Amino acid sequence: MNFSTAEENYIKTIWRLQQSDSNVTTNELSAELQTKPASVTDMLKRLKEKKILNYEPYYGVKLNNDGKKVALSIVRRHRLWEFFLAEKLGFDWDAVHDIAEELEHVSSTELIDRLDQFLGFPKTDPHGDPIPDSKGRIEAINHFALTQLKEFQTAVVVNVADQDNSFLEMLKQKKIGIGTKLEIKQRFSYDGSVEIKIRNLPLITLSEQLAKNIFVKAV
Amino acid sequence: MNFSTAEENYIKTIWRLQQSDSNVTTNELSAELQTKPASVTDMLKRLKEKKILNYEPYYGVKLNNDGKKVALSIVRRHRLWEFFLAEKLGFDWDAVHDIAEELEHVSSTELIDRLDQFLGFPKTDPHGDPIPDSKGRIEAINHFALTQLKEFQTAVVVNVADQDNSFLEMLKQKKIGIGTKLEIKQRFSYDGSVEIKIRNLPLITLSEQLAKNIFVKAV
DNA sequence: ATTAAATTTTAGGTAAATCTAAAAAATATT
C-alpha cells in the first residue's frame, strides 16, 4: 500500500509513542504533530480504513502488525538518511533530523537498500538509535536513562532522544555525545539533578529533564 | 519564496519547454505533466500571482527572471541527485530519473551544496546535461543532434534526452552512452534514418526519432 | 453521586490540486 507524507508522519509518530505508552491518545498525537485534536481524529479514521491500526473512539490508537511494518520502513529510511548526512556530508548531529524528515518520504525500496549498502549497513544513526534492516528487524534496546545509573558506576552514552533541536544543541555545548564515557558523582534528591564527571572535563550538573533523555550502557 | 512539489514540477517543466519554444502553451504543459488543460490554467494563475512568470490568457506562459532562478535551483537538485544515484549507489542511468524526480523536492540549500561538494562538483549528470552551480550558472550547450552530423565525421555522444525510460533502455541495448564515439556511414533521405558505426561493433541503423534525441560533439 | 474539567469527536469550512462539462476565444478550412 501507498501512504502520503502526512499519513507517514502519523504512522511514524504513533509508532514512537506506543513504544512507551502502548495506547496512544489523540491529544498526545496532536501535541507531537503540532496539529489540532480534531485533525488527528480525522486522520485516525482514515488510517483505520486502511487497516493498519486499531482505533476506538475515545480509547486511543495502536498500530497493528501491518502498521508496525510500515512504521519500521519509514524509521529505516529516516535513520539511514541521518547516517548519510552526518557521515558522508559532514552535517552536525543536531542538524540531520530536520532534513531526514523530508528525505524519509522518498519511498523507493531499491534506493534505500542501495543507500544502506553504500553506507556499509550501519547499525545505528548519529543519535545512537538502531536502524531497522531491510526485513524490518530492529535491534532490541538494552540501555537505560542516565537518571537510572548508580552512583560511581562508569557508563557510556549510547543513545539520546532524537526530537528537539534545543536539547541536542545543549548536549553539544556540554560536550556530551554518543560514545562519551561518564560517571555519576552525586545525585540530588531535591530536584533529581545529577553531578557527572567526564574524563578531562570539570564536574558538571545536569537537570533531571536533561539526564532522563540521555541513555547509557554500563561499561 | 517557497514552492509546493506540484508548483516545482510546473516551474521545471515550463523551463524545459521554453528552452526550445520560448512561449509555452497550456496544451504542451498538459501533455508533459499528464494533467488536464483546465488544471494547468488553474496553476498558471496561481504561479502568476507569485510573480515568477508572465501569463496572458490564451497566449501561453514564460518564466521571468525570478522564475528562471527557481527553475535552475530545481534542475540543480535533480541533476546532482541523478549523479549521486548513478555514481555512488550504482544505479543504471535509465533508472535515476524517476527517483531524482522525488529527491529534487527536498529543498535545503545546505544539503544540496554539501552534496555537490561530496560529489566533487560534477559538471554534468549521467545523461550529459550540465549541472547548474550554486549561483545558478549553467554551462552553455554547444552540441548538436546526431541527425545534424555530417557523413564520415567522427563525433562523441555528450548528451541524450532525459525523459522517456523506453528511449534510455533502447540506447542501452544499442550500446550507446555518454562518451560513445561514432561516425555516420550513410543517411537515408527516405525516412531520415542514419547508419552509424561504433568502434568494434557492427554497423547499425537508427531511426530519425532516435537519432534526433542523441546529442554529439565533433571530435 | 453530582458536578466540573479535560479530552475527544462531530459538524461545517477552507485551501491546494486535481477533475469533468460547458463556454469562450483563437486558429484553420472551405
Place this chain on the structure above:
DNA sequence: AATATTTTTTAGATTTACCTAAAATTTAAT
C-alpha cells in the same frame, strides 16, 4: 468571410489535510 475545429478558460465538484466552534464522552473533584 463564414464556418468548423482546436485550444483554452470558466464553472462547479472532489479529495486530502487541515482548521474552528460546538457537542459528546470520559475522567477528576467535590
